[in-house]
Amino acid sequence: MIAWSRRRTLVAGIGLILAVNAVALAGVAYNRSGDPDSVLRLTQRELRPPYGWRSSAENSGVALTLHWRAPVEESADSRGWVSFGGGGSPAWLDKAKLASLGFETSPPKAAADGGRYYEKQLAREVLLVLELDGPAYRQSLERARQNAARAEASQAANAGNKDIERQAKLAKERATSEEREYTRLFAVDAGLDIGALRARYPDRARYAIVRGLVRPQLTSHDKEQRLSGYVSGLSVDQINLPVAFRQVVGYALQDNRAGRNNMPAPYEAEVAFGKRLEPWITAVSGKAGSQ
Amino acid sequence: MTTLSRTEAQQRADEIRVFRRELDRLEREHILALTEEQRRAVAGHHDGLLARYTQAFDIDRDVQARQLSLGMRIASFLGALALAASVFFLFYQFWGLFAATTQVAVLLSASLGVFAATVWIQGKDASGYFTKLAAMVAFACFVLNIAMLGQIFNITPSDNALIAWAALALLLAYNCDLRLLLAAGILCIIAFVSARTGTWSGMYWLYFGERPENFFPAAAALFLVPQFIRHDRYAGFAAVYRVFGLLALFLPMLVLANWGQASYLYLDPKVIQGFYQILGFAGSAGAIWLGARRNWPEVLNTGVTFFVVFLYTKFFDWWWEIMPKYLFFLVLGLTAVLLLFVLRRMRTVAVKLFKGNKP
Numbered sequence: 001m002i003a004w005s006r007r008r009t010l011v012a013g014i015g016l017i018l019a020v021n022a023v024a025l026a027g028v029a030y031n032r033s034g035d036p037d038s039v040l041r042l043t044q045r046e047l048r049p050p051y052g053w054r055s056s057a058e059n060s061g062v063a064l065t066l067h068w069r070a071p072v073e074e075s076a077d078s079r080g081w082v083s084f085g086g087g088g089s090p091a092w093l094d095k096a097k098l099a100s101l102g103f104e105t106s107p108p109k110a111a112a113d114g115g116r117y118y119e120k121q122l123a124r125e126v127l128l129v130l131e132l133d134g135p136a137y138r139q140s141l142e143r144a145r146q147n148a149a150r151a152e153a154s155q156a157a158n159a160g161n162k163d164i165e166r167q168a169k170l171a172k173e174r175a176t177s178e179e180r181e182y183t184r185l186f187a188v189d190a191g192l193d194i195g196a197l198r199a200r201y202p203d204r205a206r207y208a209i210v211r212g213l214v215r216p217q218l219t220s221h222d223k224e225q226r227l228s229g230y231v232s233g234l235s236v237d238q239i240n241l242p243v244a245f246r247q248v249v250g251y252a253l254q255d256n257r258a259g260r261n262n263m264p265a266p267y268e269a270e271v272a273f274g275k276r277l278e279p280w281i282t283a284v285s286g287k288a289g290s291q
Numbered sequence: 292m293t294t295l296s297r298t299e300a301q302q303r304a305d306e307i308r309v310f311r312r313e314l315d316r317l318e319r320e321h322i323l324a325l326t327e328e329q330r331r332a333v334a335g336h337h338d339g340l341l342a343r344y345t346q347a348f349d350i351d352r353d354v355q356a357r358q359l360s361l362g363m364r365i366a367s368f369l370g371a372l373a374l375a376a377s378v379f380f381l382f383y384q385f386w387g388l389f390a391a392t393t394q395v396a397v398l399l400s401a402s403l404g405v406f407a408a409t410v411w412i413q414g415k416d417a418s419g420y421f422t423k424l425a426a427m428v429a430f431a432c433f434v435l436n437i438a439m440l441g442q443i444f445n446i447t448p449s450d451n452a453l454i455a456w457a458a459l460a461l462l463l464a465y466n467c468d469l470r471l472l473l474a475a476g477i478l479c480i481i482a483f484v485s486a487r488t489g490t491w492s493g494m495y496w497l498y499f500g501e502r503p504e505n506f507f508p509a510a511a512a513l514f515l516v517p518q519f520i521r522h523d524r525y526a527g528f529a530a531v532y533r534v535f536g537l538l539a540l541f542l543p544m545l546v547l548a549n550w551g552q553a554s555y556l557y558l559d560p561k562v563i564q565g566f567y568q569i570l571g572f573a574g575s576a577g578a579i580w581l582g583a584r585r586n587w588p589e590v591l592n593t594g595v596t597f598f599v600v601f602l603y604t605k606f607f608d609w610w611w612e613i614m615p616k617y618l619f620f621l622v623l624g625l626t627a628v629l630l631l632f633v634l635r636r637m638r639t640v641a642v643k644l645f646k647g648n649k650p
Contacts, residue, residue, distance in 0.1 A: 009466045010410045013459065017402045017433060020455040024437065025395070028444040058380060060387030063442070102493055117557060122494040122501055211447055213495055235447050243390055278445050 031274035037198075038208040038273045039282070040132050042066075046185045047239065047269050049249055062246060063238040064269070066279070067183040070231050071136045089217065090187060093229030101126050101190060103216050105227060118216045123232050127277070128212035129189040129201050136186035141178050148175035187231050190214055194277075208273045211235035236278060239271065245284035297419060297468065298526035300344040301351065307337045348417055367420040368471065371427030378431050382439065394443055398436040405429040406459075413467060426463040426472055433459050450496045453483040470527050477513060477535045484509035492555070503543030504555050510539035530589040537578060537590065541597040544571045549604065571601040583637055595634070602626065 004012070040046075047064040070088025099105045103121055131137070151164075151171035158164045191197045194209055201207035212234045218225050241249060248267055270283040314333075317323040325333070344350045351360045378401070386394055409425040416422045437452050460476030463469060482499070485506045489499035499505045514536030517529035547553060547567040551560030554567075575598035582591025603623060610619055 004466055006410050006414055006466075009462065010407060013406045013410070013429075013462055014403060016455070016458055016462065017399070017406060017436070020437060021395075021399055021402075021440070024440045024444075024446065027446065028440075031444075059383045060385055061383065061442070062387060119552070120555070120557065122489075122492075122498045124493050125495045236445050238442075239445050240443050243388060246387070276447065278447055280445055 027276065028278075031276040031278045032272075032280065033275065036204075036272035036274050037194075037277060038204040040130075040185075040205065040208050040271050040273075041268055042132070042185070042271050043268050044266055045181060046132070046183045047271070049241075062241040062249070064241050064249070064281075066185070066234060066237045066239060068130055068185040068187055068234070069140075069183055070187050071140065087230060087232045088187070089219065089228055089230045092189060093214065093231065095227045097190065098214075098216050098227065098229045101192060101214060101229075103229075105216070118218055118227060121216050123213040123215040125211055125235060126190050126192060126214050127194055127197055127209050128187050128214075128231065128234070129191075129197055130208045130210055131186045131188040131201075132206050132208070133184040134186070134188070134206055136188050137184040140182075140186075141175075144171075144175040144178040147171045187212070190229075190231075208271075208279075210273060210277050210279070239279050239281055241281060241284075245269070245281060248284045248286050296524045296526070297348040297350065299524075300348045302526075304341055304344055304350050307341065311337070346417075363418070363420050367424050371424045371471070374424065374428045375431030378428060379435055382435060386439065391443055395440070398432075398439055401432045402429070402436045405432045409463065409467070419468065422467045423469050423471070426467045426469050430456075430460055430463060430472055430475060448497060450483055450486040450490075453479045453486070457483065464528075465525065468525060470531055473528055473531050474535065477531065481506065481509045481513070481535065481539050484512065501553060502555055503546045503553055506539045506543045510536050510543075512536075513539060530587070533587060534589050534593055537593045537597070541571065541575065541593070544574065545597070545600065545604070548601065568601065568605065572598065575601060579637075595630070599627075599630065 046067050048067055049062060049064055070090040071092075072088065073091045095105050102124060104117075148168075148171040151168035155161075155164050155168040188207075189197065189200070190212070197209050201209075213232045214229050215232055216227060217230045219228050220226075267284055267286050269281050271279050272282050273279050314323070314325075318325070341350075382397070382401075386397075389397070405425065406429045409422065409429045412425045413422040434456055437455060440446065441448065441452070457476045457479035460472045460479060464471075464473035464476055485508075486496040486499040488505040488508050489502060490496050492502075494502070513532050516532045516536075522528040522532075544567050548564055548571050551558075551563030551567075554560075554563045556563050556566075558566075575594045578590050578594025579598065580594075582588065582594055603626075606619070606622065606626070610622065614622070
């Protein structure tokens with residue numbers, strides 16, 4: 001190899017740094033150009049600040065975490081099982097949907113153990129549809145209320161039974177949390193073609209299409225193994241909070257310290273998802289006393 | 292003279308020092324006697340060379356200077372790491388207080404400014420220590436620059452960032468003669484090639500580490516780089532490529548030899564483990580042979596290290612539970628002694644071969 005002169009090195013290095021920055025910023029500009037693909041008005045229920053934000057002296061930046069859920073089956077719902085952002089296995093993510101996402105759903109004859117075959121398929125990046133305050137949330141809320149009502153009736157019929165009393169209390173708390181605290185953002189569909197998904201979910205203020213990760217898994221139901229999918233996360237689940245909006249969220253957190261529950265005081269953030277489906281916060285407003 | 296690199300100048304200076312010591316010994320033992328004129332001519336020639344090298348490259352003229360140099364190398368390495376960490380923490384401490392435009396301006400200016408400063412320092416710093424320090428900080432600034440752009444604008448993570456980091460690391464490594472940055476660049480290349488290999492099977496690129504076989508193409512490519520690109524002017528660069536090539540080959544093999552489930556192969560995990568154990572032994576033995584044959588000590592040493600690790604891992608599997616511990620460690624010790632005998636024998640054979648091949 002031949003050594004370069006200092007001048008040539010300088011030009012090459014500066015050119016490289018500028019080019020890489022230009023490509024990254026051009027991507028950002030493209031994402032934010034024109035009308036966004038969707039704009040959701042999220043609240044403190046869907047956009048959570050990091051734990052101990054104010055106590056971190058080393059990092060002055062703040063990123064809000066996008067909290068979402070996968071709708072669970074009724075049987076799981078009745079047991080009070082709730083999935084949050086860490087992943088979930090929604091009923092709609094079945095074998096056919098997995099096949100449409102590019103996963104191999106029929107093991108070859110050479111693969112004697114089907115389970116191992118599915119396990120070997122790692123997560124793929126696909127397009128996920130996030131629904132805000134839609135049918136999936138209302139169904140979850142309704143089930144929580146029904147569970148609470150059933151548990152209350154059972155408590156009345158079994159007065160003095162401590163276990164049933166405790167279950168009734170938990171069911172009531174869950175229904176309250178479902179009404180006031182839990183995220184209303186649900187992953188309701190997945191696909192590979194943004195046009196087809198948008199045609200199916202045209203409401204851009206309720207449905208956001210984002211990139212997320214899905215992998216197959218084998219689950220057991222009544223001693224029968226079933227292939228299903230698992231949504232393991234979003235490609236971008238942290239949204240930077242611009243300095244201009246920090247005060248609103250900051251006040252909400254201060255209110256929270258003096259508050260009665262673990263939720264931050266109400267705020268509403270307008271989150272846009274651009275042409276590359278990358279999100280950004282366009283506005284934040286406080287909603288004092290409106291919870 | 293002008294085409295000489297610092298490493299070559301240092302090597303010549305070391306040879307002059309050894310020559311002078313041996314000449315002195317030969318004269319004292321009355322085996323060789325130079326005339327006064329000859330001695331003056333040789334000494335004058337060497338002094339002139341050393342003076343020129345010292346002026347041009349700030350080389351170590353004697354053992355004391357060399358020891359000090361080692362200390363300076365360690366100090367510059369630690370200083371570079373500390374400064375790079377300082378840049379990271381400094382930005383994290385204050386970036387949240389600025390608007391996005393200011394954040395981008397600060398990141399870009401830091402990357403450009405420190406890179407330009409590195410090139411400027413290179414022109415002033417004959418020793419190279421300060422250049423290395425600045426180069427490390429320049430690389431850290433660029434990594435921070437791209438990573439923070441992703442964070443500020445919520446950009447979807449992409450493996451393309453790795454290739455940009457690798458490009459700057461290699462640019463700095465080759466122009467500042469810095470093996471540490473070469474290693475950083477090589478690590479970025481390994482990650483990029485492995486991620487691309489993984490995405491061929493459809494997986495999300497960040498999961499490339501979950502299938503160790505993804506590293507094999509990068510391993511082969513790195514090992515072959517010095518075969519196709521000459522590195523005569525860059526002391527130790529070819530060795531760094533070969534060592535990282537072998538690490539990218541043997542470490543995944545070691546993982547697969549103990550955790551067959553991680554493989555792409557649709558076979559019984561025990562069969563996969565056995566396959567990679569055999570491959571690991573054969574590969575490391577092959578590296579020992581190749582290292583001895585081509586006179587690549589780094590290849591030989593890496594091969595020996597992995598051969599021993601593969602062997603000890605098997606011993607652990609077979610005997611840790613059933614053997615008394617004193618016996619287990621005795622077996623390990625005896626194996627090490629046996630390996631020493633084998634390697635000594637190999638060395639003797641290699642010396643004979645070398646003599647036989649000598650014209």
